[in-house]
Amino acid sequence: MSEPAPAARTARRLARAVDPYVAALLGTVLFATVLPATGAGAVAADTAADLAIGLLFFLYGARLSTREALHGLRQWKLHLLTGAGTFVLFPLLGLAAGGLVPFLLSDRLYTGLLFLCVVPSTVQSSIALTSTARGNVPAAICAGTYSSLFGMAATPLLAAWLIGSALSFSAAGLLSIATHLLLPFLAGQVLRRWLGGLLTRHRKPLGLLDRCSILLVVYTAFSKGMEQGIWHQITPVRLLALLLLAAGLLATALVTTSLAARRLGFCRADRITIVFCGSNKSLATGLPMAAVLFGGAAGLVILPLMLYHQLQLMVCAVVAARWAREPEDIPATPEPSLRVGPRTVEGEPSA
Known part of the structure; x- marks a missing residue:
């Protein structure tokens, strides 16, 4: 049998490098560009997206084990450092990138970059990467959980501080955040006692439901963006600059x-856990938050987060595989009372 041509081998490598879920997101953007929701369809899509966001955060709350979260407080130094990476280092890097406006980045793209910098860390991808690299998986679970919890308050506040005029942070805006994000999350926590086992048994279909909900949020955001002519606001040069800047953020x-x-x-x-939890950003949490915070202007704002997420999956997967082959120096302190299993903690794709 003859070997495949170089072009075919390259195509296969690219297909393996692109995460299927990110490919679905890009396909949703393309679909919204060709067939955006308009008129009554736009109203129905908005209503469905609002319900989907509430469902996402309800499921996040129902999946979160309060016992595990409290147990992880013993490693507070590790969590403090990962939190500093997520909510201090990234915002500072985002502010430093302000000098690229308007030469390489438009105001709207820079708004999206700043929003990327205040999004909390991912959970599922960080766990998968930490496990692959033989890091401290229990600490990764807790670090991602704390980041998500803290981000429910920190992300809107940091976004209002850094982005300013792009957000209408009024009493109505705070009520919208509480209605769409906080209340469903708290309801999930209250009902976890009765729903926890059910969610664990049906984690695969619920994970698919999570992803479909996020695709709906993306479709609605880009449908609104088409009305505003978002693709006339970005040039190939600026798109390339944004990709390179996202790569620079990740490397830094x-x-x-x-x-x-x-x-x-x-x-x-612990170092492995800190690196992955402190450098990754959550698509599953960030996209619904952007839809609530920016409303109809979210289309172009979420583009930096989508690009960064794909980069972090590809680059961190390579880093994790390399670290997995290295010898260990000092074993991590065991966490005997914290059960770690193959359950889904957050509805986003694993690396």
Whole structure:
């Protein structure tokens, strides 16, 4: 049998590199560009997207184990460092990128970049990467959980501070955040006692429901963006600049968190957890938040987050595989009372 041509091999490598869920997101953007929701369809899509956002955060609350979250407080230094990477380092890098406006980035793209910088860390992808690299998986679960919880308050507040005029942070805006995000999450926590087992048994179909809900949010956001002519606001040069800037953010976050963890004396397993949890950003949490915070202007704003998410999956998967082949130095402190299983913690694609 003859070997495949170089072009075919390259196509296969690219197909493996692109996460299927991100490919579905890009397909949704294309579909919204060709057939955006208009008229009564737009009203129905808006209503369905609002319900989907509430469902997403309800499921997040119902999946979160309060016992596990409290148990992880013992490693507060690790969580403090990962939180500093997510909510301090990234916003500072975003502010530093302001000098690229308007030469390489438009105001709207820069708004999206700043929003990317205040989104909380991912949960499921960080766990998968940490596990692959033989890091401290229980700590990764807790770090992602704390980031998501803290982000429900920190992300809107940091966005209002950094972005300012692009957000209408009125009493109505705060009520919208509470209605769409906080109340469903709290309801899920209250009902977790009765729903936890059911959600665990049906984690695969519920994970699919999570992803479909996010696709609906993306479709609605870009449908509204088509009315505003978003694709006339971005040139190929600016899109390339945005991609390179997202790559620079990721590289800086990986290097900075790694050096900081090493300088502070963390063991190898904890360093792995800090690097992945401190450099990854949550698509599953960020997209619904953008829809609530920016409303009809969310279309172009979520583009930096989508690009960054694909980059973090590809780059961190390579890094995790490389670290998995390295010898361990000091084993992580075991966490005997914290059960870690193959359950889905957050509705987003694993790396």
